[in-house]
Amino acid sequence: MTTSATQLTSASDDHSAAIIALQAQFGKQLSVNQTVREQHGHTMTWLANQPPDAVLTAHDKHDVATAVQICNQYKMPVIAFGIGSSLEGQLNAPYGGLCIDMHSLDAIIQVNNEDLTVTVQPGVTREQLNHYLRDTGLFFPIDPGANASIGGMVATRASGTNAVRYGTMKDVVLALEVVTASGEIIRTGTRAKKSAAGYDLTRLMIGSEGTLGIVTEVTLKLFGLSECIGSGLCHFKTIEDACQAVMLTIQMCLPIARIELLDALQIKACNQYANLDLVETPTLFVEFHGTEAGVREQAQTFTDIIEEFGGTDFVWDTDEAERKRLWQARHNAYHASSALRPEASALSTDACVPISRLAECVSATAKDVEESGMIGPIVGHVGDGNFHVLLLIDTNNPEEVATADGIISRLAIRAIEMDGTCTGEHGIGQGKQKYMDQEHGSAVAMMQAIKSALDPNNILNPGKIWPQPLVVT
Template structure:
């Protein structure tokens, strides 16, 4: 079972740092237990490991000052955004200082002609898109939660639009980063391409705060499409739904989103969001383009769905209807948890080549049924990524052991199929045991990079690497 193992604490260093930060930041340095609990807790089954203090900087220079203080005393630093991560990313296994970046929430520049913008890490995706709307622009990465863009960058987030617009690694142009020594660096420029040196931007995207703290992000933007249409269709089986997805991708239909909900998920969102969707495996889709192209895309997909036994196919350009469906999809986690009041939802994700999707999803559902779990399945299936949510009584050791067995089995299955143990949740603490299975000797190179950049291992220790 995944254990959040405590790491050795530097008590002398922590005491010295607390003294300096309290004097320097006053009320912006919080040491109350409830505040520290909030900054160690995420939506996870991994135990909460509290930092010793939470500091709220308002500028890159203040972040650098905090990190320099911690570096001088070899005290851990843990970055914090909105706390929506799922694999124990913000826990503090060796104690230390949590740097909450949510007060660094300014949109610094929008370069409409260049289709990019510059933001601080505490800006959330909804905040950015509200700001951009009047300029006819939007930022497409949508992980569901209203996460901070700094956190999304640090975890290489993706979500419902990834099948068309890619993940954070495809949409970050360059970064400003505070290094483990407290230096401020830039990883690139706003140029659309560069052959200048190592690609430090991509190194930092997905590093989960283990190599530095992101303090400024330059992002690609998209023009709001002339038209959008959404579609839904039900199937007799998960296998049929997944086969329809595979055919859609192979035909090259440029879907913006294509989401799978199994029967249990549909039942859950019907109850939670007051909908009346047919209680069968369901695909939700969205098409972006001109009025004629979105109609053509919807009709092409309708033909594919019919070929695989799809029923009740409907599509609409009504913004109200589209928003209702996608809000229900975004609420699927909470809808799923509501299926078993008092239980904890243990969300896990994998991603496989699209050709193995049907096999992997069907096997996962069969295994969950065999173990007796109430466990909805949803997925961003256009890129082979899906999530299972076993609902577990965390006070019941037998159920916890079965859940752990399932997660390990699913990760191994995805890796055997040429996939990954995590499509978008990241490694954090929860997925560390599977990283070596997936990447082998490449993990040694990652460890060497970590040691070179952060020799004292102060940046988010105990995450990603097996022995970090």
């Protein structure tokens, strides 16, 4: 028989026996302090904070495995915590339980320069990794903006500004070490670049948001630093013109490394936040990687493309300081937008569509935000059809909350109807569960069957990805 998540809650409200067992095993590593618990129920959305019953600071993979074994014995939920930058409530504990803080698992275990691979623990952050690699001539390209942990980036299938050339986490993870729901430690692959041996468990875990296992080690592909990097920006009269230029850039197979869209309001926010003087109109930020001659050729081809769509003032440079200044403005987009209405809450949402539908989807979304009267800058990794809207809302105002919810809902449905997805990067968590059936149909039942098979007691981050996940009893 099966029980719903609601029944699971009533059956496991009292986790005191599990906490006593955890305290006996871990002592001061375990905290039941209210403030600590609330910090680990942290969510960067408007979703209510739902703290766990206790927080364990894990020191190694064996701590994780032992804790999961205890929780599985008592059927108490377990949520893994990295840096806390997830955006759809993935870290909340709607049924209480144990949060395992992974930040101390931050060792870079092995760099294999010849194979262009690295193996790290999940608490390593992307900035920490690239700082470590700075003298090797190699780098890790996935850049979601926030200094996220590698484990968290695996869990949410993170992407970012470099995805148009280097792919997303699913493209750069070779193997994982994972603690299963029973507390067993398994490996899902090797350092080989490919394999035809069995099910692809690595890809199954990537993007599972901690519902199928807890990652304790990650083996990643690395890439060589380019001889020359050129960055620049150009302006357009309309968002549609900018998106059409992006589409042709991709269709012409220009090996562009980054191509980011900022709408006029986002540019205004960046100007005010960082004291810049950019033209407040839809703008593309671009970056080219290659040899000096190759970068010049790419830049000239891009110049020819944007002229067709009214792109103007294209200026690019290979100066490193100028490049960092340019991209810092892009990375500050969240904080810059928030400053447009500092008393409000910032709600970031995203969607992704085929590149041929990008202009239509972004333009329709921009019109929707404008007509609603909301403040909602748009920024996107438009080279792969992904864009974000940051809505600034008073969460104490029911009308604003309803308006924002309507914008998010229409965007999700619009993207799905264009054969896209309701989220290209942020994941489902709690915030976008209601779109799963429309996007995946009967495949949701297969996902739930996998969840039930791998986690029969439904202890791994329950209540995420879909409402009322089924458990076997």
